[in-house]
Amino acid sequence: MTATEIAQITLLSLKVAGLATLISLLIGLPLGTLLALGDFRGRALLLSAVNTGMGLPPVLVGLVVAMLLWRSGPLGNLNLIYTPAAMVIAQVIIAAPVVSGLTAAALQALDPRLRLQLLGLGASPMQMVLALWHEARLPLLAALMAGFGSVISEVGASMMVGGNIRYQTRVLTTAIVLETSRGQFGNALILGALLLGITFLVNYALTRLQQGRRRYG
Amino acid sequence: MGSFLEVKGLRVRRGGRLVLTLDHLTIEKGEILAVVGPNGAGKTTLLLTLAGLLRPEQGSICLEGREDGYGSLDYRRRLALVMQENLLLSRSVFENVALGLRFRHLPKQEVQRRVEEWLERLKIVHLAQRQAGELSGGEARRVALARAFVLEPELLLLDEPFSVLDRPTRQRLQEDLKTILLASGTTTIFTTHSESEVRRLAERKLELGSSARGRKKMQSEI
Numbered sequence: 148m149t150a151t152e153i154a155q156i157t158l159l160s161l162k163v164a165g166l167a168t169l170i171s172l173l174i175g176l177p178l179g180t181l182l183a184l185g186d187f188r189g190r191a192l193l194l195s196a197v198n199t200g201m202g203l204p205p206v207l208v209g210l211v212v213a214m215l216l217w218r219s220g221p222l223g224n225l226n227l228i229y230t231p232a233a234m235v236i237a238q239v240i241i242a243a244p245v246v247s248g249l250t251a252a253a254l255q256a257l258d259p260r261l262r263l264q265l266l267g268l269g270a271s272p273m274q275m276v277l278a279l280w281h282e283a284r285l286p287l288l289a290a291l292m293a294g295f296g297s298v299i300s301e302v303g304a305s306m307m308v309g310g311n312i313r314y315q316t317r318v319l320t321t322a323i324v325l326e327t328s329r330g331q332f333g334n335a336l337i338l339g340a341l342l343l344g345i346t347f348l349v350n351y352a353l354t355r356l357q358q359g360r361r362r363y364g
Numbered sequence: 365m366g367s368f369l370e371v372k373g374l375r376v377r378r379g380g381r382l383v384l385t386l387d388h389l390t391i392e393k394g395e396i397l398a399v400v401g402p403n404g405a406g407k408t409t410l411l412l413t414l415a416g417l418l419r420p421e422q423g424s425i426c427l428e429g430r431e432d433g434y435g436s437l438d439y440r441r442r443l444a445l446v447m448q449e450n451l452l453l454s455r456s457v458f459e460n461v462a463l464g465l466r467f468r469h470l471p472k473q474e475v476q477r478r479v480e481e482w483l484e485r486l487k488i489v490h491l492a493q494r495q496a497g498e499l500s501g502g503e504a505r506r507v508a509l510a511r512a513f514v515l516e517p518e519l520l521l522l523d524e525p526f527s528v529l530d531r532p533t534r535q536r537l538q539e540d541l542k543t544i545l546l547a548s549g550t551t552t553i554f555t556t557h558s559e560s561e562v563r564r565l566a567e568r569k570l571e572l573g574s575s576a577r578g579r580k581k582m583q584s585e586i
Binding site for chain 2: 258260271281
């Protein structure tokens with residue numbers, strides 16, 4: 148395995164996991180907010196479903212997404228199976244419930260009277276939500292970190308819907324599985340160290356952001 | 365000319381339970397009204413309803429003779445509510461006081477000027493850069509009041525503004541609040557359990573209470 152190939156695998160891992168985390172944030176932040184602040188029929192059921200989704204086995208997600216995107220499947224005409232896009236879809240399904248559930252928990256931990264106080268100072272509903280997000284920024288960043296962590300480290304779904312195709316859909320986790328199955332433990336260890344390093348660096352950056360903001364309010 | 369605020373036939377439910385009935389209440393511009401009554405009498409509910417944050421089941425609330433805007437953003441921005449707890453955000457004192465002005469998209473210089481003015485009037489200018497979490501109870505209360513006064517509201521709603529303070533702090537703040545209210549002429553409704561607060565601050569008193577059966581709320585004005 149060449150350095151160029153390792154760099155390409157690493158970059159693809161970051162792209163797929165980063166995009167999946169971003170999309171999960173775009174879904175999870177509003178959904179979690181709705182679950183925390185909303186008062187509608189079926190809220191408890193939806194919250195339970197999201198909480199259950201936080202523990203979805205990646206292989207099960209991979210199976211369902213593979214069946215949907217399979218050439219003869221209902222979404223087969225999109226030709227997404229064994230592409231990075233398929234991997235992003237599967238990872239969004241894994242991470243979105245994590246971000247939603249932790250967002251809901253973060254906002255529910257705030258004093259419920261704070262909403263009334265903000266409205267009583269003339270906040271529009273959107274301004275109120277933004278102020279609550281700002282107030283819960285520490286646990287919300289933790290939700291983002293958990294979402295990223297759940298996808299950068301998963302292997303089952305990426306393997307099943309991406310196919311681990313060299314130079315196309317091979318990411319760090321699937322490459323580790325392959326190198327291990329070949330008995331190339333040295334390569335597997337290098338890839339593993341890279342995966343760990345990347346995860347650490349991303350979380351370190353987010354933690355600095357989280358704790359730095361905390362210090363300066 | 366009619367009253368500044370007029371409430372008629374108010375019935376408010378919370379969690380399916382009728383918690384407040386109020387047949388009639390008027391308040392004139394610049395007046396300071398105390399609302400008293402035991403716990404559960406509906407004092408906070410009345411303030412939240414007047415603030416447009418709880419929708420009454422029945423009744424009308426007219427601000428300067430107009431009922432149609434009740435509960436809208438424009439209506440809510442004519443008043444300011446200070447709840448019983450300080451509920452400050454984890455930001456600096458300056459940013460907490462500036463909050464409502466930022467909601468109204470006021471120019472930066474105007475925000476700066478008004479926040480500094482009200483920090484001065486509430487004697488907390490030295491706390492401007494302090495984090496809210498580092499304040500004492502009395503300091504936090506002053507910040508919560510400054511956050512409302514800075515909006516220069518037409519109607520100020522204060523829910524038990526001194527209940528969490530020790531006696532010396534409470535007395536000092538009452539004096540300062542009285543001075544500010546008299547100087548600003550802000551129409552104010554505050555709730556309290558304390559007769560001394562009523563005597564010291566209010567011009568009129570509305571008493572909310574429960575009947576012998578503990579079900580139907582009664583009211584009397586003094």
